[in-house]
Amino acid sequence: DGGITQSPKYLFRKEGQNVTLSCEQNLNHDAMYWYRQDPGQGLRLIYYSQIVNDFQKGDIAEGYSVSREKKESFPLTVTSAQKNPTAFYLCATKGGQGALQNHMNTEAFFGQGTRLTVV
Amino acid sequence: QKEVEQDPGPLSVPEGAIVSLNCTYSNSAFQYFMWYRQYSRKGPELLMYTYSSGNKEDGRFTAQVDKSSKYISLFIRDSQPSDSATYLCAMARSNFGNEKLTFGTGTRLTIIP
Numbered sequence: 001d002g003g004i005t006q007s008p009k010y011l012f013r014k015e016g017q018n019v020t021l022s023c024e025q026n027l028n029h030d031a032m033y034w035y036r037q038d039p040g041q042g043l044r045l046i047y048y049s050q051i052v053n054d055f056q057k058g059d060i061a062e063g064y065s066v067s068r069e070k071k072e073s074f075p076l077t078v079t080s081a082q083k084n085p086t087a088f089y090l091c092a093t094k095g096g097q098g099a100l101q102n103h104m105n106t107e108a109f110f111g112q113g114t115r116l117t118v119v
Numbered sequence: 120q121k122e123v124e125q126d127p128g129p130l131s132v133p134e135g136a137i138v139s140l141n142c143t144y145s146n147s148a149f150q151y152f153m154w155y156r157q158y159s160r161k162g163p164e165l166l167m168y169t170y171s172s173g174n175k176e177d178g179r180f181t182a183q184v185d186k187s188s189k190y191i192s193l194f195i196r197d198s199q200p201s202d203s204a205t206y207l208c209a210m211a212r213s214n215f216g217n218e219k220l221t222f223g224t225g226t227r228l229t230i231i232p
Contacts, residue, residue: 045219
């Protein structure tokens with residue numbers, strides 16, 4: 001069935017360790033996003049990609065890295081430089097063809113999230 | 120000042136009550152307004168979508184946009200325990216596919232049976 005798959009659902013990271021969160025989509029959407037959600041702070045944009053092999057920093061990119069080698073995949077690596085990584089991480093996609101206007105282009109589709117905890 | 124402000128709550132109301140959720144914004148370029156619903160430990164899902172000013176109704180839900188006041192609302196009539204969730208407002212300047220969404224912080228709502 002169509003949608004966005006995030007894995008794992010729960011992830012535990014030791015101090016100083018890098019971890020990678022997976023996000024796969026079969027919606028054929030161009031744009032993909034990574035958000036971090038903390039209590040009382042809403043969704044904060046980490047990185048986004050509008051096309052394969054291209055991505056831009058969001059509002060809180062420090063300590064994170066991404067790649068976009070395939071349209072379907074946008075993995076997020078939480079590096080040891082991220083000092084407070086415990087949070088709920090959400091991957092999202094948006095449809096349409098880049099700069100084309102379309103009524104439905106504004107809807108973002110979300111995965112079910114990965115909860116990352118530092119132990 | 121954040122571009123989008125939303126009262127984080129929490130908000131608790133008895134079953135059957137009318138619920139009003141609100142967001143204010145500062146960027147007059149926003150033209151597309153959305154409400155997302157997020158159940159605990161799940162990803163958000165689109166609930167309502169409105170373009171420019173006006174009202175939009177879908178069943179028990181009504182979305183209202185007042186661009187002159189930079190204020191949007193979501194009303195829930197005959198609230199049910201299944202409406203208990205976090206509600207996030209979101210906004211965009213255009214409906215281009217590469218436009219980013221700007222989210223509010225979310226309001227946590229509990230409907231008491």
